[in-house]
Amino acid sequence: MVIVPSPVAAGRLVADILEGYVRAGATLGLATGSSPEPAYDELVRRHREEGLDFGRCRAFLLDEYVGLAADHPQAYRQVIRRALADRVGLTDVHGPDGTASDLPAEAAAYEEAIRAAGGIDVQLVGIGSDGHLGFNEPGSSLASRTRVKTLTERTRRDNARFFGSLEEVPHHVLTQGLGTIRDARHVVLVATGVAKAEAVAGAVEGPVSAFCPASVLQLHPHVTAVVDEAAASRLRLAGYYRFAHEHKPDWQGY
Ligand code: F6R
Numbered sequence: 001m002v003i004v005p006s007p008v009a010a011g012r013l014v015a016d017i018l019e020g021y022v023r024a025g026a027t028l029g030l031a032t033g034s035s036p037e038p039a040y041d042e043l044v045r046r047h048r049e050e051g052l053d054f055g056r057c058r059a060f061l062l063d064e065y066v067g068l069a070a071d072h073p074q075a076y077r078q079v080i081r082r083a084l085a086d087r088v089g090l091t092d093v094h095g096p097d098g099t100a101s102d103l104p105a106e107a108a109a110y111e112e113a114i115r116a117a118g119g120i121d122v123q124l125v126g127i128g129s130d131g132h133l134g135f136n137e138p139g140s141s142l143a144s145r146t147r148v149k150t151l152t153e154r155t156r157r158d159n160a161r162f163f164g165s166l167e168e169v170p171h172h173v174l175t176q177g178l179g180t181i182r183d184a185r186h187v188v189l190v191a192t193g194v195a196k197a198e199a200v201a202g203a204v205e206g207p208v209s210a211f212c213p214a215s216v217l218q219l220h221p222h223v224t225a226v227v228d229e230a231a232a233s234r235l236r237l238a239g240y241y242r243f244a245h246e247h248k249p250d251w252q253g254y
Contacts, residue, residue, distance in 0.1 A: 001204065001225050001241035002254075003232045007192040010226045011038025014124065014190050017224060017254050018043060021122045025056030029123030029176075030093075031134075032061065032079045033159075035190045036124055040084040047088040054090040060114055061095035062125065062134040063175035066148065068098060074162050096146060096174035107146040107174055114180070123184035127191045130154050131199045131212035135175035142208070142216045144177030178216045187223045188254075189214070191231040200227055201234035224254045 004010050018039065021028060030036070046052040061076050068075040077095045085093050094113055100106035114120060125133055130152055136144060137152050150172055151159075160166040181187065191200050203214035204225060217223045232238050 001235075002227070002245050003235075003238060003242055004226060004228055007038050007228055010190055010192055010228050011036075011040075011042050013226050013254075014039035014188055015042035015046065017188055018122065018124070019046060019052060020253075022052060022054055022057055024121075026121035027117050027119065028057055028059045029120040029125075029181075029184055030059050030061055030080055030084065031124045031126050032063075032076045032083070033126045035126035035192060035196075037083060039124070039190065040087075043084065044087045052088070054088045057090060058092040058117055059085070059090060059094065060110075060117070060120055060176075061093070062123075062181075063173050064096045064098040065170040066098040066103065066172035066174060067170050070097075070099060098170075098174055103148050103174060107148065110146045110174070110176075111180065114176075114183075120184040122186045122188060123181060124188050124190065125181065125214075127189060127196055127199050127203060127214045128155055129158055129195050129199055131202050131214050133178060133203075133214040133216065134181060135173040136178050136181075136213040138211050138213060140178055140210055140213045142210060142213075142219075143179040145180050146174065146176050149173055149175050178213055182216060182220055185222065187217060187220055189217065189223060189225040190227075191225070192228040194230040194233060196227075196231040197234040200225070200231050201236070205236055 064076045096110045097106050135149050156169040160169050163169050202212035206212055206215055208215045208218050
């Protein structure tokens with residue numbers, strides 16, 4: 001648990017973590033949405049000003065809306081192009097195809113593509129205000145694989161800001177399952193803003209439960225959660241997390 005003062009500071013730390021993987025030519029798991037944007041902006045800056053090279057990296061997206069045309073501006077393949085890929089020359093980007101006629105077959109093929117790539121080295125995730133991880137809404141099996149899910153009304157409302165109206169937000173998505181996300185070797189969770197405070201507290205300090213899908217991360221051996229003060233505001237052990245981070249041994253990375 002790392003509590004930082006602001007979303008920009010969260011982005012800088014997440015970029016620090018990802019930079020090591022980028023230099024190693026790792027397979028990256030990328031999230032969309034607003035939470036990772038400061039980290040992506042910082043990685044773009046390092047690419048432009050410091051020559052950080054993404055040429056040997058491959059990336060897999062967490063999820064995709066069902067039914068949005070491939071060139072729709074809110075299709076996650078387009079979102080990640082604008083947010084990161086096109087800006088850093090990352091061309092080997094995979095995502096589940098939400099326009100596939102056979103969605104279960106597409107989901108299985110996506111799982112196979114991740115497996116064939118040797119798995120995901122580092123998976124960046126945000127968290128929904130309802131505790132979702134990827135688009136695994138409350139009630140998702142903690143062992144689930146990539147599949148179709150139905151968005152809650154809360155998530156559709158949360159995401160309506162990216163669309164012209166609530167009606168335009170799809171009801172269905174293809175998402176990596178919680179079991180898929182658990183297979184990533186390192187998971188980096190980034191959450192900022194008070195709207196995420198309850199979900200963060202549930203994920204980190206609540207019971208492991210399908211009611212708060214992000215709580216599955218408690219079962220993962222290597223998770224770094226980077227949250228700003230607002231997103232940390234409901235954590236009961238915030239003081240302990242701060243102390244532990246301030247006294248982190250020099251040899252210990254993230
Ligand atoms: C996005 C994703 C979602 C978001 C979550 C938070 O690929 O899988 O789980 O990370 O909905 O969204 P923001 O960051 O926009 O608050």
